[in-house]
Amino acid sequence: xxxxxxxxxxxxxxxxxxxxxxxxxxxxxxxxxxxxxxxxxxxxxxxxxxxxxxxx
Amino acid sequence: xxxxxxxxxxxxxxxxxxxxxxxxxxxxxxxxxxxxxxxxxxxxxxxxxxxxxxxxxxxxxxxxxxxxxxxxxxxxxxxxxxxxxxxxxxxxxxxxxxxxxxxxxxxxxxxxxxxxxxxxxxxxxxxxxxxxxxxxxxxxxxxxxxxxxxxxxxxxxxxxxxxxxxxxxxxxxxxxxxxxxxxxxxxxxxxxxxxxxxxxxxxxxxxxxxxxxxxxxxxxxxxxxxxxxxxxxxxxxxxxxxxxx
Numbered sequence: 058x059x060x061x062x063x064x065x066x067x068x069x070x071x072x073x074x075x076x077x078x079x080x081x082x083x084x085x086x087x088x089x090x091x092x093x094x095x096x097x098x099x100x101x102x103x104x105x106x107x108x109x110x111x112x113x
Numbered sequence: 114x115x116x117x118x119x120x121x122x123x124x125x126x127x128x129x130x131x132x133x134x135x136x137x138x139x140x141x142x143x144x145x146x147x148x149x150x151x152x153x154x155x156x157x158x159x160x161x162x163x164x165x166x167x168x169x170x171x172x173x174x175x176x177x178x179x180x181x182x183x184x185x186x187x188x189x190x191x192x193x194x195x196x197x198x199x200x201x202x203x204x205x206x207x208x209x210x211x212x213x214x215x216x217x218x219x220x221x222x223x224x225x226x227x228x229x230x231x232x233x234x235x236x237x238x239x240x241x242x243x244x245x246x247x248x249x250x251x252x253x254x255x256x257x258x259x260x261x262x263x264x265x266x267x268x269x270x271x272x273x274x275x276x277x278x279x280x281x282x283x284x285x286x287x288x289x290x291x292x293x294x295x296x297x298x299x300x301x302x303x304x305x306x307x308x309x310x311x312x313x314x315x316x317x318x319x320x321x322x323x324x325x326x327x328x329x330x331x332x333x334x335x336x337x338x339x340x341x342x343x344x345x346x347x348x349x350x351x352x353x354x355x356x357x358x
Contacts, residue, residue: 062229077169081172084215085215096334
């Protein structure tokens with residue numbers, strides 16, 4: 058048995074929380090940040106294209 | 114009063130509708146997650162065989178179901194786009210893929226975390242696990258193929274074919290535990306009944322609903338950016354308040 062095996066059997070709830078729920082919630086948080094960032098970038102890009110079009 | 118559904122297949126009307134729906138789905142998802150996790154960790158009893166480790170199922174099962182179902186929804190949208198040449202369908206398929214891939218990853222990750230204390234191994238080349246891994250690769254392949262083609266309409270058509278062909282993997286994942294002798298357990302909840310404690314069922318179904326609502330909110334938010342990107346030359350995009358400011 059490795060140190061991790063012993064630790065996970067002594068702290069099953071911490072193992073479950075940190076290993077799966079914290080990781081899953083972090084993944085969701087990163088996805089939300091990326092989606093919001095993408096929207097911000099897209100809007101900026103469209104505004105720049107519009108400004109460039111108006112100057113022409 | 115009859116609803117004209119075709120009206121919402123136009124990117125301009127769908128964009129506005131999606132914007133109104135996102136906060137409702139997002140807030141409901143957050144609330145259901147909180148309730149589901151509370152029941153899962155404070156109400157549901159300890160399993161007599163698996164101890165506390167079984168509590169991984171409240172994220173593992175919803176993530177696995179979502180990864181499969183989102184793939185079928187993505188393939189259905191891709192097929193609609195391919196057959197009827199509808200712009201919004203292809204955009205929806207593109208928006209679903211990253212969320213589906215993340216759910217497939219979460220399913221594999223949490224499965225590995227459950228496997229280590231239960232089976233003594235993070236990974237085994239079991240039919241259920243391997244077919245779920247193939248699903249993740251299909252999502253990644255779909256996204257890679259789509260982004261490798263510059264023309265979005267051509268990219269939609271090429272990746273739609275991959276999505277449709279790849280959908281054959283979903284029933285393989287689902288029935289793998291019946292067709293082959295697998296280490297992964299079979300379905301605990303069946304039409305004939307279940308041996309699961311009622312609090313465990315409640316927690317699992319509530320987190321499943323939360324994952325669904327989360328996926329809808331994120332996909333709608335992503336598709337709004339895709340719509341803007343693809344329709345930026347149209348008059349309705351130019352007239353949007355968020356574009357003018």
